[in-house]
Amino acid sequence: MGLNIKGSIEKVNGKEMSYSNFVENYLSKNQPVVISGLMKDWRACKDWVYDDGTPNLQFISSNFGNSKVQVADCGSREFTDQKRLNMSVAEFIDQWVELSSVEHGNSLTDECKGKTLLYLKDWHFVKEFPEYTAYTTPLYFRDDWLNMYLDHYHMHEDPDTDKKRDDVSCSDYRFVYMGAKGTWTPFHADVFRSYSWSANVCGKKRWHFLSPEQRHLVFDRNMKNSVYDIFEEVNDTTFPNFKKTTWLECTQDQNEIIFVPSGWYHQVYNLEDTISINHNWFNAYNVSWVWDLLLKDYKEAAEYIDDIKDICDDFEGLCQRNLAANTGMNFYDFFNFMVRFSFANVLQLCHLARSSVFDKWCSSSKAQHLIFNLESAKDIAIKMKNTCLSENHNISVDFRSVLEEPAFLELCLQLEKTYAFIHDQCTLINDKEKISMGDLVDTGFCKFVSTVVCNPEDLVILVDDILQDLRISPLKKGQNG
Structure with a gap:
């Protein structure tokens, strides 16, 4: 059974939108939007991308390859998420380059099944490389209480443990994501029910959104577990209301930024080899x-x-x-x-x-x-x-x-x-x-x-x-x- 697509996400030119317009039309109304025109001067858009729009993996591996990261195995489920592996950026890129020589099928589903598709997620790039200014946070997303606070304080201190905190992996919600065509993120709502914004440095993503008002339709009878993959056959007995859902669909292109409001569940596929920069954040509105x-x-x-x-x-x-x-x-x-x-x-x-x-x-x-x-x-x-x-x-x-x-x-x-x-x-x-x-x-x-x-x-x-x-x-x- 296919999804009932109700509509698409609005796209606007960021150079023609004031901060107050963004607040009035999207932030205060908790509505998603795709914004263009804001990434032209980003260093990442020059260093990390070849002229033909493909990722410059050699540059990233040469300059940041020793960084230790978590990588999701898109073909293996572990509880409510994908199985995570630990490796260096260089090791991840080596496997990506090796897999790029393998010819995939036409269907996204075929690509994700039976293949070891690895997706680098939640790389705390800003914390690890503060001197390398890869990008500038756009005006609309600057009022970020979460990351401002975490730049100076830990959110949680456990007095019962002497374990030393990892200041890089625990202290912000600014991330870089990297994945080959066919990598994907399962159905979810963002951490803390925060806002998020995601900027495509290169590549293309397909997003499917479910509004917060329909959240109850994607959970089981006990409201404990939600659907993992909206494109798999969803069991009517376990999720009796899933067929009632209506969706918004969006294709996000290179140099576009998508604003994901609080509580909007979504599932994301990389339609091409993709690198994105993502923040989770909240402020007075959410x-x-x-x-x-x-x-x-x-x-x-x-x-x-x-x-x-x-x-x-x-x-x-x-x-x-x-x-x-x-x-x-x-x-x-x-x-x-x-x-x-x-x-x-x-x-x-x-x-x-x-x-x-x-x-x-x-x-x-x-x-x-x-x-x-x-x-x-x-x-x-x-x-x-x-x-x-x-x-x-x-x-x-x-x-x-x-x-x-x-x-x-x-x-x-x-x-x-x-x-x-x-x-x-x-x-x-x-x-x-x-x-x-x-x-x-x-x-x-x-x-x-x-x-x-x-x-x-x-x-x-x-x-x-x-x-x-x-x-x-x-x-x-x-x-x-």
Whole structure:
């Protein structure tokens, strides 16, 4: 049975679209789009591609071949994903070149069956090679709370283990993907229910999208497991509602970037030898999706071990450890993230007030952006109230102590540069005038220096107080930008 294709993804010229247009039409509406015209000056598009559009594998192997990566075997399933292998980039490329001499059939299905098609995924290229600027993140995707935070903090720290973290493989969600014609990614929704963007440096991809509203149609009767491959024969007994699905289809060409919104399930095939650059990210517009996923995964983790609840000394702690292992963060990680990011936005507002030369600074696009961020943080904190976060007395995030963290000040500087770029500000903060505690004091908000956030209610109060003192009215969703 073939898929019921309802339509295709809109394609737009990035040179003709403003940031506010992108926010209004795609980000706030959680709608996919393909954007062209943004990759012309990328170094990767020159170094990694021959003039005929094929990948320059020799250059990549010569310059980055020693990097250790994970490679998916497209013909082998392991649980809900493809089997992963560890090898160097050079070894992967050697196998790719060897396979390229083998003539494949015409059908994608034929190519994927019986062949050892390897697909390099999740290569943390930016972290490994920071001096090699392969690309510049497009304007529309710069408001990336996830990677900004992970540039300075770990999302999860396990105090019960002395195992040294791998700073490359654990600290960002910026990836390079490389695969021969016929490699593919099984049906899935992205990590944390984040947004993602994927840029084709070379090659061509075929995407099939399912909207979040139809998510329930692709799961089994218990809503535990989803379809693995939408082009295999889907068992009606196991997945009784799959035949009701309707799909969007898209062919992404070289030098095109696709925006994948939160919660959109998708399956992707490489129609040609392909190299792509991908980011997962979230911000004020979709951070609620992250919390909703955490809450769902937490309930599943607690249900899974419910039979030992009465004999477990720290059942809640065990649930949170399992949640972090399965999802990548737990409630405490996410709460600390939200508090630090809220502090950073408060400091940004105070710095803006301090440096502004006009009275109506609150009406600027940058100020409106920061206010919207804080309102979103408040909304999430309200959702957190009825969880263990409200009862746990070991949480204590001290504003004064955070302000003294070098990592936090670097995060603030990165946030300032990001929003200056987005909103085309005339001046940038230089390293000598980094945002600091003085911004709070000079703008009359020194009382917030002593703020200690111990639970979601404290975060709600902080946001309300700062906006009230600045005499700022709450924004409606989509009002900023």
